Amino acid sequence: xETKRVEALVSVGARYVGRAPAFEVGPPWWSEVEEVNRRxxxxxxxxxxxxxxxxxxxxEIGRGGRTVYHVQAMxxxxxxxxxxxxxxxxxxxxxxxPLRSTWAEVDGPExxxxxxxxxxxxVEPVQVKTWNLSCLLRVPGAWAKATSRFASVDADxxxxxxxxxxxxxxxxxxxxxxxRWSLLAHAPGNDCWEPDRATVENVVSRWVAVQAQLAxxxxxxxxxxxxxxxLTAEANGLTAPRxxRGELAAEVDGLTAPRxxxxxLTAExxxxxxVVPLSSQLRSDVEHLLSKLPSIVAELDTAGLPITLVxxxxxxxxxxxxxxxxxxxxxxxxxxxxxxxxxxxxxGWLPAAKRAHALDVWTTAWKNHVPAADPERALPPTAILVRxxxxxxxxxxxxxxxxxxxxxxxxxxxxxxxAAVEAYGxxxxxxxx
Numbered sequence: 001x002e003t004k005r006v007e008a009l010v011s012v013g014a015r016y017v018g019r020a021p022a023f024e025v026g027p028p029w030w031s032e033v034e035e036v037n038r039r040x041x042x043x044x045x046x047x048x049x050x051x052x053x054x055x056x057x058x059x060e061i062g063r064g065g066r067t068v069y070h071v072q073a074m075x076x077x078x079x080x081x082x083x084x085x086x087x088x089x090x091x092x093x094x095x096x097x098p099l100r101s102t103w104a105e106v107d108g109p110e111x112x113x114x115x116x117x118x119x120x121x122x123v124e125p126v127q128v129k130t131w132n133l134s135c136l137l138r139v140p141g142a143w144a145k146a147t148s149r150f151a152s153v154d155a156d157x158x159x160x161x162x163x164x165x166x167x168x169x170x171x172x173x174x175x176x177x178x179x180r181w182s183l184l185a186h187a188p189g190n191d192c193w194e195p196d197r198a199t200v201e202n203v204v205s206r207w208v209a210v211q212a213q214l215a216x217x218x219x220x221x222x223x224x225x226x227x228x229x230x231l232t233a234e235a236n237g238l239t240a241p242r243x244x245r246g247e248l249a250a251e252v253d254g255l256t257a258p259r260x261x262x263x264x265l266t267a268e269x270x271x272x273x274x275v276v277p278l279s280s281q282l283r284s285d286v287e288h289l290l291s292k293l294p295s296i297v298a299e300l301d302t303a304g305l306p307i308t309l310v311x312x313x314x315x316x317x318x319x320x321x322x323x324x325x326x327x328x329x330x331x332x333x334x335x336x337x338x339x340x341x342x343x344x345x346x347x348g349w350l351p352a353a354k355r356a357h358a359l360d361v362w363t364t365a366w367k368n369h370v371p372a373a374d375p376e377r378a379l380p381p382t383a384i385l386v387r388x389x390x391x392x393x394x395x396x397x398x399x400x401x402x403x404x405x406x407x408x409x410x411x412x413x414x415x416x417x418x419a420a421v422e423a424y425g426x427x428x429x430x431x432x433x
Contacts (some may be wrong), residue, residue: 004064006036008071009054010044012084014094014106017073019046019083023314026387028063030056030408031232036069044082046396049127052104052405054093061386070094072106078291082248086149087226099402102179110120112137114185115421119174132397132405133357134332142173145182147332150400155182157331160309163367167205169328187329189322200358202326203319204346207311212369213338218336243264265385266293268392269417276395276413285421289384292424296381300338303378305366310335315349337389338364340378387420 004027008020020043025035033050040048051070058065070093087093094106102108113125116139127138131153137144141390145154155175161168174183192199269290273283311318312333321325343362347355359379366375394412401409 001026002064003351004028004030004067006066008036008040009087009090009093010040010048010073010077011070011106012073012076016087016094017077018084019087022066029294030063030067031129033130034126034128036071037127038071044073044077046073048073049109050130051106051108052101053131053407054404056407059410060429062408068336069184070104072109074110080208090405093211097402099400101132101135101146101148101401101405103130104402104405109135109137110177112144112146112181115176115181116142116174117180124194130407132401135292141186143170143184143186145184145283145332147180147182148400149180149240150396151180152334153177153180153182153332153334154184155279155397157309157334158184161210161331164210165206166328166380167325168210169331184329186400187320187327188325189320191318192316192321192326194317195316195321195354197357198215198322199316199319200354203328204343204361207308207314207342208271208339208362208365208369210308211308212366214392215308218307265297265388266290267288269388272391272395274411274418276391278414278417282414282418282421286417289388289424296384300340301376301417302382302383304338305375305378306368306375307341308334308339310337310339310341312341312345314345316346317349320327331374338361338378338406339387340375340382341386341389344379382428383422384423387416387423391416391420 003024004022005022007022010017010020023039024041027035030053036050037048040378048071051072053067054070055068056065057067076149096105103112109125109127109130113133116125116137117123120139120142125137125139127137133148135146147153147161150421155172158169158172159175162172170187171185172182173185175181192203193312195203219291269286273286278286311328311331312335313330314328318328318330320329343359346358346362350358362374366373389412394409394416397409398406398413
């Protein structure tokens with residue numbers, strides 16, 4: 001089993017109380033901290049929470065290696081188990097940073113816990129995950145989640161989705177849009193990393209049905225842009241960010257309906273060229289691709305699919321099934337955009353043998369809801385465009401998280417630009433994606 005080597009810098013409040021002996025623990029992913037907390041709880045004799053990643057060695061693979069966390073003990077630790085030698089640089093670790101996540105601050109996770117207890121009573125939390133995008137805590141029968149200021153609020157999105165399908169997402173038990181906190185009932189079953197045909201048919205067709213309904217009220221989904229420099233105050237209504245390939249929030253007969261023109265995406269990718277380290281060859285290839293964007297987006301327009309809510313991370317690991325009931329989880333990456341984004345994400349995760357079936361379910365569902373549409377026509381252009389979109393998304397992450405946490409995404413914008421160029425090359429050579 002892969003592991004990470006954990007070094008915990010422990011504080012009570014902001015007061016440094018010592019370094020825990022290093023230990024190996026799985027899983028290797030830096031954001032997965034349940035076992036880290038369990039080991040430290042046993043060692044220190046008090047409950048602990050990981051506030052944030054301070055340092056990680058294995059930047060190239062995103063997991064494993066030496067991993068240093070700031071850990072808050074929720075009481076005085078057991079005597080004699082920590083190295084109490086003063087830590088050089090501690091003041092810098094606890095110094096405020098304008099881009100720090102609220103749950104990475106001292107007492108940040110505890111504020112989420114106290115809020116959850118206001119709904120559930122005196123429950124005991126288990127911190128499962130923490131990183132620059134979210135903090136996830138498990139309590140009996142439910143999950144408390146905080147999301148970044150540039151992400152969607154799960155509970156808020158789910159309430160809109162459940163207007164059209166009550167069981168497609170977990171039940172909302174509590175919501176704080178101001179704090180970006182969600183309290184959700186546990187979705188029974190297992191993650192669907194290897195979904196069977198029935199699960200694909202159920203989840204994909206139901207999600208398309210909801211998207212088709214939400215597309216008729218895009219004006220009610222008026223939301224801030226998620227493009228760098230466009231993070232504005234939350235609008236009334238659904239608090240999902242906008243990430244669109246084209247003109248943002250163009251008014252068409254009173255409907256906030258962006259057109260899928262290359263304007264905004266072109267400008268944002270051009271900005272990436274000025275901030276993302278690229279080889280001279282990749283830079284040249286991206287510039288060539290940018291010159292082709294008008295025709296690629298025009299081709300996408302011919303598919304006739306509506307702008308609507310997009311899940312944003314629609315892989316089967318974000319589906320839950322107990323064999324009968326099925327639900328979609330993890331709505332924090334939701335945005336308003338083109339629905340083909342989701343099917344591209346799905347087929348990128350599915351084994352090759354299952355992709356044709358998923359595509360058939362998706363295209364059939366959209367034809368049922370929008371008979372005049374030609375969903376298949378959206379697939380070739382979005383194979384390229386989604387890569388550019390994710391390059392912009394990852395750079396947005398980097399622009400809005402503190403330096404120590406950027407290691408999670410440092411190479412992602414360049415990788416997505418490379419993938420976009422490769423997708424365009426396959427298209428030009430007539431090779432199916």
